[in-house]
Amino acid sequence: GENVEQHPSTLSVQEGDSAVIKCTYSDSASNYFPWYKQELGKRPQLIIDIRSNVGEKKDQRIAVTLNKTAKHFSLHITETQPEDSAVYFCAAMATDSWGKLQFGAGTQVVVTP
Amino acid sequence: NAGVTQTPKFRILKIGQSMTLQCTQDMNHNYMYWYRQDPGMGLKLIYYSVGAGITDKGEVPNGYNVSRSTTEDFPLRLELAAPSQTSVYFCASSYSRLAGSNTGELFFGEGSRLTVL
Numbered sequence: 001g002e003n004v005e006q007h008p009s010t011l012s013v014q015e016g017d018s019a020v021i022k023c024t025y026s027d028s029a030s031n032y033f034p035w036y037k038q039e040l041g042k043r044p045q046l047i048i049d050i051r052s053n054v055g056e057k058k059d060q061r062i063a064v065t066l067n068k069t070a071k072h073f074s075l076h077i078t079e080t081q082p083e084d085s086a087v088y089f090c091a092a093m094a095t096d097s098w099g100k101l102q103f104g105a106g107t108q109v110v111v112t113p
Numbered sequence: 114n115a116g117v118t119q120t121p122k123f124r125i126l127k128i129g130q131s132m133t134l135q136c137t138q139d140m141n142h143n144y145m146y147w148y149r150q151d152p153g154m155g156l157k158l159i160y161y162s163v164g165a166g167i168t169d170k171g172e173v174p175n176g177y178n179v180s181r182s183t184t185e186d187f188p189l190r191l192e193l194a195a196p197s198q199t200s201v202y203f204c205a206s207s208y209s210r211l212a213g214s215n216t217g218e219l220f221f222g223e224g225s226r227l228t229v230l
Contacts, residue, residue, distance in 0.1 A: 001172075009153065034219075043203065043221040044156070089155060098163055099144045099207055100171065101219065103155040 002027040004092050006104025013111055019077040021107045023090035026071065030092040033066060033073045034101070038087045047088075048075070080111045114139050119204050119222035126194040126229045134189040134225050136204030144207045145187040146171070146219070147179065149200040156203065162187055163209075194229045201226050 003026040013019045025033075034049035050057045050064045050073065057064050061080075066073040077084055087108050091101040117138045126132055138145065143164050148156040158171030162181040176198060178190045187206075191198060202225045207217040 006155075036219075043223050044219075045221070046218045049218075098161065098169075099146070099209060099217070099219075100158055100161060101156075103157075105153060105155040 002030055002092055002094070002097075002102040004090060004102050004104040006090050006107055008107060009105065010108045011110070013080050013109070015080060015082060015111055015113050017080055019075075019080055019084070019109055019111075021075045021088055021090065021109075022072060023074070023092075023104050024070075024072040025092040025102075027092070027094060028071070029094040029096075030102075031095055032093045033064070034091050034093075035062075035064060035075050036089045036091065036103075038089065038106075040086070044089060077109075080109075082111050082113060085109055085111045116140065117204055117206055117220050117222035119202075119225050121225060122223065123226050124228070126191075126227065128194060128196065128229060130194050131190070131192050132194070132227075134191070134202055134204070134227075136187045136189065136222060137185050138187075138204075138206040138220070139185065140206060140208070140220065141184065142206035142208045142220070143184065144209055144217075145181065146205045146207075147177070147187070147189045148203045148205065149173065150203060150224075151200050159189065159202075191227075196229050199227060199229045 031052035036044035038044040063076045090104040146161045147159040160179040162168045204222040
């Protein structure tokens with residue numbers, strides 16, 4: 001089955017700097033890669049996703065890149081703000097897997113003023 | 114729309130007790146899931162359902178059971194609770210137009226924090 005590894009487990013950045021979280025996946029059939037943000041005590045919420053026919057996607061200060069050959073994808077947050085502090089999860093899914101997402105272990109991002 | 118609603122939010126169980134976590138969604142989503150979240154371990158899939166009357170095991174199904182008698186409801190039953198089941202449980206739902214295929218956004222409930230002592 002699919003295995004998703006996520007690094008780093010914790011990331012501390014100064015406000016205004018960029019943050020990068022990297023994930024690798026094992027199943028070459030995976031073709032959908034969402035990122036979820038979970039604030040302390042809250043539910044995970046989708047912030048951005050990318051499909052395998054696209055190499056990069058951007059939404060304001062966040063962007064995701066995908067390298068299918070190397071089987072890795074990354075989340076980039078620019079101009080970080082205190083409200084970006086949260087746990088971020090990457091995930092991977094194959095089209096014929098009935099929507100079953102395989103999540104990474106998560107990255108705790110702390111943005112310090 | 115209320116989205117995905119889970120109850121209870123918190124529960125303490127004694128070893129060997131049983132309980133049911135309730136989950137209901139009002140978005141007419143056909144796919145529903147139960148995940149558990151342990152610290153530093155991400156989200157692990159327990160069971161999922163692709164429609165009323167259809168359920169299947171996920172990655173960590175042992176010690177749990179589910180049913181899906183309606184599109185809206187997907188309860189998770191814990192039989193003979195064990196300390197290893199101490200976790201935060203999330204119910205989620207999504208919509209798929211194509212059988213077997215689903216890359217729709219997953220909507221999560223607020224979570225249920227369960228402690229087994």
